[in-house]
Amino acid sequence: MSVAETQENSSEVSQLSTSEEVGSKEDQPTLVHPWPYLEEFFEMVGCKNNSFRMRCKLCAPKYHELMAFKNSPSNLKKHIEKKHPTRLERCTQLTSASLKRKSSTEGSLAPPSKQTKLWETQRVSQASVDKVVLKFIVQGLHPPHVVQQQGFIDLVQHLRPNTSVMTRNTVVNKVTKASIEMRRKLKAALSEIEFIATTTDCWTAHRRSFIGVTAHWFNPQTLQRSCAALACKQLKGSHTFSALAGALNDIHTEFNIREKIVRTTTDNGSNFLKAFRIYGQTDENNNPEPVGESDGEEDDGGQNDNDDEEESVEGVEFVDAGALLDEDDYLEYQLPKHHRCACHLLNLVSTVDALKAExxxxxxxxxxxxxxxxxxxxxxxxxxxxxxxxxxxxxxxxxxxxxxxxxxxxxxxxxxxxxxx
Missing domain, CATH: 1.20.1270 (Substrate Binding Domain Of Dnak; Chain:A; Domain 2)
Incomplete structure (x- = not known):
């Protein structure tokens, strides 16, 4: 074989080996970092058994290789704690951000089929539907006949098929029963309270007059402030002081709080002022002078009893009872002490001052x-x-x-x- 042929064969062999090396590099799979948020610190080199081979970039130019289990990068974190403590805070921030991102992604990608199945497994009884409808009517102040409207019936049956809607009479009966039960619970709660304050007002709406009363008190155990509406009912006739006093007295008596009310706050209307001036309690009639106290004289053993009896009989003044019966009985009602609304009083004061400016x-x-x-x-x-x-x-x-x-x-x-x- 000549020298030329030998050189030609050697060149062909070298070209073949070079092409094989290039093909082998192209066939190698690309390594994917198992923890992308740590690419700032570590580079993946390869795999060995159940672990990843990682190179620390912070140790450069020195080549330092670590082994990390496939299910946990704890070895990498320990390396940063020991060799690079100044970068530990940055590593912790990247780890927490990655965990938050992962949890939000998993929540958004949850399969909707499971949610639908969970929703479908919930059963709503007829009693719960009636309770919700009743709550809708009471809290929204809707008329009872709203349950007879076809649109409302379609709404309920669309949300819960095969559900019947209450009739108007059923709604009225249930509201009445609920009102009676609420009054019973309120009376039981007020029976345990010693001191109560009330407010009242009277107004006109839609050509009808109404009177409203609210109660306010502190819970004796928790000192928590509580309040409740005692009444909101129609007041027929003129808004005279006697009519207001009678309505308030009936409401206080119904809830058995007439002796517990320390103050009743109203506006500065003349009818309210007169009602409490005549029927209300004052400091004078709440603290009567003591009767029958000893005047300091010694007991005479009953020797002068006959003389005292004669003097008392002589001091009696006889009055015609018929005239008293014909007069108005101002002791017919009993109202608590009165308190004027400070806001309303200030408004009246400012109004008067504005008129005086003219x-x-x-x-x-x-x-x-x-x-x-x-x-x-x-x-x-x-x-x-x-x-x-x-x-x-x-x-x-x-x-x-x-x-x-x-x-x-x-x-x-x-x-x-x-x-x-």
């Missing part, structure tokens, strides 16, 4: 002119739908009309006009 002629002229223009706007917007629509189109809101019985209504109405201007 003593100044200049201020009076400007004030009356301004409020006359405001009244014109209020009257026009409330009486004309066309004017109301124009105001809403241009101002994007409506004017508020002041009401005499609402304390801040005048301020709110004027503030709305100023805002539009």
């Amino acid at each position: 003593v100044n002629p200049l201020y009076k002229r400007v004030s009356r002119s301004t409020f006359a223009k405001c009244s014109s706007l209020w009257n026009k917007s409330s009486r004309s739908t066309t004017a109301s629509e124009l105001i809403e189109d241009h101002c994007k809101l409506q004017f508020l009309r002041p009401v005499a019985t609402r304390w801040n209504s005048l301020f709110s109405a004027v503030e709305r006009i100023v805002r539009v201007m």
Whole structure:
């Protein structure tokens, strides 16, 4: 064999070996880091048995290889604690962030089929449906006939198929029974309380008059403040002081708290003031002068009993009982001590002071002119739908009309006009 042929064969062998090496490198699988959040500190070198071979980047230029189990990077963390303690905090932050990310991802990727199955396994009884419907009517102040509306029936049956909806009469009966049970529990709770404060008010709505009473007390064991509505019922007839006193006395007697009330707070209406002035307790009638106390004289052994009896008979004044029976019996009702509402009193004081400012002629002229223009706007917007629509189109809101019985209504109405201007 010639030299030329030998060189040619050797070159072919070298090219073949080189191509085989390149092919073997391309066939090697790419190593995936088992803990990507630690790539800042460790590089994966390979695998050995059930462990990963990791190279520490922080030890460079020195080559330091570690072994870490496939199910835990604890060896890597120990290495950082011992060799690189300054980077331990950063490693802990990366680990906690990775755990949070993993938990949120697992929660979002939970299979919906399992959730559906869990929901479908819950059974709702007819009694629980009736209870929820009753709660909806009571808390929302809805009329009982709402259960007869087809839309409401479709809603309940869509949420829970094969469920019957109560009739109006059933709702009324259940509300009545619930009211009786609530009163019983409230009376039992108030029977254990020694001191109670109440508030009351009277108002008119939809051409009917109502009176409301609330009770407030402290729990003697926990000192927790509690409150409850005792009554909200219609008050027929004129709102005279005697009518208010009778209604309050009946409510206090019904709950057996007449002797426990320390104060009743009302507004400064003349009818309430007169009712408590006549029927209410005062410091004078709550602390009567002692009767029958000894005047310091020694007992005479009963020798002067006959003389005292004669003197007492002579001092008796006879009065016609018929005249007393014809007069109003102011002891018919018994009300507790009265307390005026401080907020309402301050409102009245400020109102009176504002009216006194009109003593100044200049201020009076400007004030009356301004409020006359405001009244014109209020009257026009409330009486004309066309004017109301124009105001809403241009101002994007409506004017508020002041009401005499609402304390801040005048301020709110004027503030709305100023805002539009």
